Amino acid sequence: MTTATAPSHPLPHTTTPAGERYDGVIDLERVKAAHRPLYTARESFTADGNTAAALATLQMWRALIFAGFPITPSTKWIETVAAKVAAQGGHRRVKLLEAEHAVADYLVGAAAACRDLIFPTATSSVGLDHMTETTRSLGASGLGNVMIIDVYRATANFPLCIEGDPSDTLAHRDDGFIQICARGKQQIYDTVIQAPCLGMHPEILTPTMPGFYGIKDSHRSARLQVEPDAEIHAFQDGWIPPCTLPGLINGDTAMGNCVTSRHFQGFKLEQKRRMEQVFEWLPRIGDDFAQRFGRPGLAFYDEAGWPADGAVDIAVVSMGPDFGTFEALRQRYEATRRVRVAGIAMRLLTPFPREAVRRRLARARAVLVVNQAHHFGRGHLTLDVADALDALPGAPPLVPAFAGLGGADVSSATWEEMLDEARAVAAGVLPGAPRIYHEGAAL
Amino acid sequence: MSGYKEIALKESCFRPGSTLCPGCMEAIAFQNVGRASDNGKKTVFTIGTSCAEVSTLAFPNVVAWGRGDAPPDDFTKSFAILHNVFESAPTLAEAVRDVSDVLTEIGALEAPVQVMATSGDGGALAIGLRSLLHTIHRRARVTIMVLVNEIFANTGFQYSPATMPYADTSTTPAAGETPGNLEPPLDYVHLAIAAGAEMVAQVSPAHGKLFVKTVERALECRGTAVLFVPAPCISGWKFEDGMTVELALLGARCGVFPAFVWERGKGGSVKDCPREAAERPPVEEFLAAQRRFSHLVRRDRETGAAVVVPGREADVARLRAWVQENVERLYRLGELK
Numbered sequence: 001m002t003t004a005t006a007p008s009h010p011l012p013h014t015t016t017p018a019g020e021r022y023d024g025v026i027d028l029e030r031v032k033a034a035h036r037p038l039y040t041a042r043e044s045f046t047a048d049g050n051t052a053a054a055l056a057t058l059q060m061w062r063a064l065i066f067a068g069f070p071i072t073p074s075t076k077w078i079e080t081v082a083a084k085v086a087a088q089g090g091h092r093r094v095k096l097l098e099a100e101h102a103v104a105d106y107l108v109g110a111a112a113a114c115r116d117l118i119f120p121t122a123t124s125s126v127g128l129d130h131m132t133e134t135t136r137s138l139g140a141s142g143l144g145n146v147m148i149i150d151v152y153r154a155t156a157n158f159p160l161c162i163e164g165d166p167s168d169t170l171a172h173r174d175d176g177f178i179q180i181c182a183r184g185k186q187q188i189y190d191t192v193i194q195a196p197c198l199g200m201h202p203e204i205l206t207p208t209m210p211g212f213y214g215i216k217d218s219h220r221s222a223r224l225q226v227e228p229d230a231e232i233h234a235f236q237d238g239w240i241p242p243c244t245l246p247g248l249i250n251g252d253t254a255m256g257n258c259v260t261s262r263h264f265q266g267f268k269l270e271q272k273r274r275m276e277q278v279f280e281w282l283p284r285i286g287d288d289f290a291q292r293f294g295r296p297g298l299a300f301y302d303e304a305g306w307p308a309d310g311a312v313d314i315a316v317v318s319m320g321p322d323f324g325t326f327e328a329l330r331q332r333y334e335a336t337r338r339v340r341v342a343g344i345a346m347r348l349l350t351p352f353p354r355e356a357v358r359r360r361l362a363r364a365r366a367v368l369v370v371n372q373a374h375h376f377g378r379g380h381l382t383l384d385v386a387d388a389l390d391a392l393p394g395a396p397p398l399v400p401a402f403a404g405l406g407g408a409d410v411s412s413a414t415w416e417e418m419l420d421e422a423r424a425v426a427a428g429v430l431p432g433a434p435r436i437y438h439e440g441a442a443l
Numbered sequence: 444m445s446g447y448k449e450i451a452l453k454e455s456c457f458r459p460g461s462t463l464c465p466g467c468m469e470a471i472a473f474q475n476v477g478r479a480s481d482n483g484k485k486t487v488f489t490i491g492t493s494c495a496e497v498s499t500l501a502f503p504n505v506v507a508w509g510r511g512d513a514p515p516d517d518f519t520k521s522f523a524i525l526h527n528v529f530e531s532a533p534t535l536a537e538a539v540r541d542v543s544d545v546l547t548e549i550g551a552l553e554a555p556v557q558v559m560a561t562s563g564d565g566g567a568l569a570i571g572l573r574s575l576l577h578t579i580h581r582r583a584r585v586t587i588m589v590l591v592n593e594i595f596a597n598t599g600f601q602y603s604p605a606t607m608p609y610a611d612t613s614t615t616p617a618a619g620e621t622p623g624n625l626e627p628p629l630d631y632v633h634l635a636i637a638a639g640a641e642m643v644a645q646v647s648p649a650h651g652k653l654f655v656k657t658v659e660r661a662l663e664c665r666g667t668a669v670l671f672v673p674a675p676c677i678s679g680w681k682f683e684d685g686m687t688v689e690l691a692l693l694g695a696r697c698g699v700f701p702a703f704v705w706e707r708g709k710g711g712s713v714k715d716c717p718r719e720a721a722e723r724p725p726v727e728e729f730l731a732a733q734r735r736f737s738h739l740v741r742r743d744r745e746t747g748a749a750v751v752v753p754g755r756e757a758d759v760a761r762l763r764a765w766v767q768e769n770v771e772r773l774y775r776l777g778e779l780k
Binding site for chain 1: 485487489496500501502503504506509513514518521522523524525526527528530531534535536537538539541542549550551552553554556573574
């Protein structure tokens with residue numbers, strides 16, 4: 001009745017107040033046996049980010065229903081899923097709903113109906129905003145089997161910009177999802193495969209929101225290596241045990257109840273505790289993935305240029321594919337400016353890995369934080385980094401900057417301009433107010 | 444179909460302890476639906492935020508749902524309920540239906556579940572009209588029960604798209620020259636038919652046998668069954684408690700919300716509400732029983748007769764005309780197949 005390879009885990013803190021589970025009502029082995037594999041051997045080809053994310057979801061035996069609603073730049077995810085499901089036949093369904101809000105509601109009902117299945121969707125920008133009323137319910141629901149893939153795009157419709165900046169995902173920091181940023185097609189594919197292992201972990205039970213930059217990653221193609229479905233199943237089954245909590249179908253339960261303020265706080269406390277378990281389990285899942293597939297697995301951030309002792313003049317904190325431009329120019333910049341420069345590209349956005357970031361940045365002389373989402377203060381990332389460094393005696397000064405707003409490329413010249421300002425701060429100049437940089441100039 | 448007596452002896456999934464007003468029609472509906480759904484199939488309810496939700500799903504206070512004092516040994520008697528935001532109930536139900544169906548197709552679930560969505564008229568016809576109509580449009584095999592109390596009761600008795608003309612609500616107050624709500628209500632029965640429902644009914648538990656029979660048919664329906672339940676609200680309509688069923692019966696018989704059952708391919712019929720106004724109780728009797736219409740009709744203290752407030756004769760005449768049109772409309776809808 002259950003996956004033989006799944007480890008047993010203790011029952012987590014209660015996420016719903018009532019419930020009896022009827023064992024054996026849902027035969028998961030039959031679900032697994034009904035899976036029609038997409039790949040039976042490792043293959044390599046060229047794909048864009050939406051396709052990479054779609055393939056990863058399609059390869060999971062636990063994903064039977066794919067709900068969705070199109071919005072640029074995530075549309076190709078549901079199109080790809082629909083095309084593959086139509087071609088493959090079988091019992092899987094593509095569920096086309098009338099709006100993103102309906103998709104989110106549908107995910108609640110489906111995931112609550114059977115906690116052992118995975119229910120993915122993809123959206124973007126105002127689509128994610130439209131889901132908000134329910135994503136905040138989902139975040140607190142304990143339904144870690146929901147995965148919303150967010151293809152980043154600016155949220156404002158005035159002016160409307162369909163290119164990718166992460167202001168959508170960063171505006172949803174408190175929805176209660178585990179938010180992981182991926183860059184590059186391979187990392188997108190790999191992240192989507194690992195995300196449910198984290199969300200459905202019995203001590204976490206929190207929905208996931210893997211994401212990647214619209215257009216830059218969603219629409220541009222690169223080499224992608226896909227793994228055989230059976231290998232993915234073995235990996236996921238090792239991390240996803242049968243859920244011990246009752247679902248609507250196999251349980252006698254009430255979910256989504258009203259509570260008094262006193263108990264509301266208890267629920268929030270539990271939600272936060274579950275979320276913070278991500279710090280414990282994400283690296284382990286990432287390590288297991290790396291061992292099994294030979295590629296880097298989930299991590300708090302990607303690193304570039306760090307010396308063994310961690311001592312640098314400028315530490316860069318950023319996210320997304322524009323970090324690649326920094327990586328490309330970093331050594332040249334070090335050589336020409338005679339400074340030591342290293343950087344991290346954030347992968348885990350929520351919960352923000354405070355301890356790990358603090359340790360990484362502790363010996364920097366200045367920290368340049370490159371924010372790519374509009375913010376009326378110092379920037380979402382800056383605030384998180386400041387929070388991380390808060391408890392550090394003699395914390396390095398922060399140099400908050402904005403670049404790549406609306407999905408604009410962060411050019412080499414822009415990186416150099418921002419690094420020059422951070423270099424001055426590292427030399428003792430007081431940091432100024434945050435500025436927006438574009439094409440090598442501070443606007 | 445079960446007999447009425449047989450239904451009454453079944454075990455309801457609605458339990459004591461809710462904080463609904465004593466005599467609330469919603470509780471009466473839940474009791475009856477709860478019994479009718481004790482039919483050998485596992486039952487799942489979904490519920491949007493509403494009076495019905497905040498008064499029955501309260502942790503750590505009473506969760507007034509489930510069959511028996513403890514989860515039953517028999518899985519088919521087990522019960523599960525899911526609440527999410529106001530407008531979500533039909534979509535939630537559709538999702539549960541789909542998961543159950545896919546698992547059944549695969550052979551991973553031997554006993555498919557029956558699913559019922561519950562909303563108030565605010566949740567279904569105002570903020571949730573999108574959700575309601577699209578779930579119907581997709582022909583989801585679920586039963587959708589809409590408890591129509593004609594107001595947003597949960598937030599303090601404000602106007603809803605189902606509010607009948609001239610009603611005094613928190614946001615359409617009858618004051619001075621303003622005679623309460625001036626908007627005709629949404630024709631939700633027709634909308635549900637037009638959207639593709641397999642079965643549409645408007646009936647309250649005041650018509651006891653008809654109600655449970657309709658619920659049983661709805662649960663067996665092969666498409667979407669939509670059950671609008673007129674639900675007199677003691678606090679919002681401002682009537683004496685103990686009169687709920689009487690008022691629901693009167694409202695149906697005088698033509699404000701006639702009992703009506705329609706099935707695709709068969710057509711439908713109005714029950715217990717003659718087409719001719721002269722053969723029905725006067726609407727003034729219905730109005731006089733509620734203080735939400737006290738600016739139009741009051742009961743004479745000496746004779747007990749319903750008397751139109753001087754100066755409001757034209758308003759009451761217009762209301763009578765609306766009631767007649769309401770009845771005519773349902774008779775015409777009954778001819779649709």
